[in-house]
Amino acid sequence: MSDSGYLRYVALGDSQTEGLGDGDDVRGLRGCADRLAEELAKERPDVLYANLAVRGRLAGQVRAEQLAPALALRPDLATVVAGMNDLLRPRFDADEAAGHLEAMFAALTAQNARVATVTFPDIGRIAPLARPLGPRVLALNDRIRQAAGRHGVAVAEMSRYPVITDPRLWSPDRLHASPLGHAHIAAAVAHALGLPGSGDGWTRALPADVPPPSGPRALAAELRWAGSFLGPWLVRRARGLSSGDGREAKRPALLPVAVPVVPGQGGSGIGSRAFD
Template identity: 45%
Template sequence: MSGFGTTDITERDILSYVALGDSFTEGMSDPYPDSDSVPNGRFRGWADRVAEHLACRIDEVRYANLAVRGKLIRQIRDEQVAEAVAMAPDLVTLCAGGNDILRPGGDPDEVVGIFESIVAELTATGARVVIFTGFDTGMHSVMRHLRGKIATYNMHMRAVADRYGCDVVDVWSMRIFDDERSWSWDRLHLSPEGHRRLALRVCEVLGTPAEGNWNEPWPEPEPRGWRTARQEDLYWAREFLVPWIGRRLTGRSSGDNVRPKRPTLQRCEPQYRTD
């Protein structure tokens, strides 16, 4: 069980927080203001934003982010978990398995078995562990067929959370992500606004006060013609879908030769706006 229980984490003077996962947690498509380029610039993302929110409430937040884009769940287990355990964190966020489920033949039952082994190791340290359900892909035409697999995985994950006393961020039920403005141009990673809203939702689950409302209704979208929409589809297929298929066929990953952006616990300062 979690060492925190229902304790308000903002009552602590010092908090250590480690984020584990893949591109979702690395913060893809949410560059920092000082990033020079994408994808090689520094990404912010919801996890950095959560650390910044916590730093507004706690005297000292020590934060590490070991997530790397493209990682499968076995790689997360083998490359990130032992390092996280060695840091003896108070708080861990874990999102893993999405890349496995997206791939043909990805078996939710097999993936969740590995996921549970990770959760067991993390919770044994006494850390408070937060996990995430998968997104509802019903609004994404090219991924709509994955809804059943994702829903199955989500149910397994909830059972794991119950067994080990984890907090759950139910991303599936967050209908704000039905709006395409939540997503970046690649239609797979969150936009900066999507990351901002998710960070607020994570803070809500943690019981941490944060300025803003993650569920605020979107403003009316600007009209977009049929021709513009088709041009965007063609651009997406050329710039994202074709390279993605190429990597699958050649056994390459977007995370090859990419190192974690915050491999050790470092003091986090609320230097950027979190709202």
């Protein structure tokens, strides 16, 4: 099948694929997978799309809960993005997390699906308090590349471009992409897949903005972030809770894709900044 002929797209993953940071639970979430589906629909309006992702899921949970339903949908395109929640756990095992990803790569490609995944940015550049996790990110990314190479999986190299850690691409919690960030992720995956109209525009730095705070102001910002987001997250972990408890996939069935039209732009409204 040609890169422009995908008809059945299924997304597997956690909160990024579900779309947190791009919309909300009242108005609905969009997110990078929805945005990629919209790009596919530009070429094939009859494309069908399912999103099985659920926030908070570890790579093993994505495999256990989403792989079988994904295979049952017989996708010709699948995205598999997981591992960040594993990376944030105290007992992180890069081989174990990547092993679950590779099992999903193997099963989906064995069914003749084209599969794409991503590498993760250095979260220490997004949240300085997370700098000690840098070696974990490097280890997981290395194993993702190796596993992807063994199964012919396309890799969107989010880790290699400084723009991906620009604060404007991240929501206030610094764990989930902003709408602009989700557009960049979708553009990166489209580029890795070689979709018509895709390009490397997503790799370029954004226009200059107000310099980030430094000194006491920077410290105060970190403390506010820790109190507003890191603290509650740690409390949930200590209590054995997850943001995804009791939640189900937002789009478990293959459905047609509605491409939103932004006034003055046309198309999906993602913008040429990410997709040129």
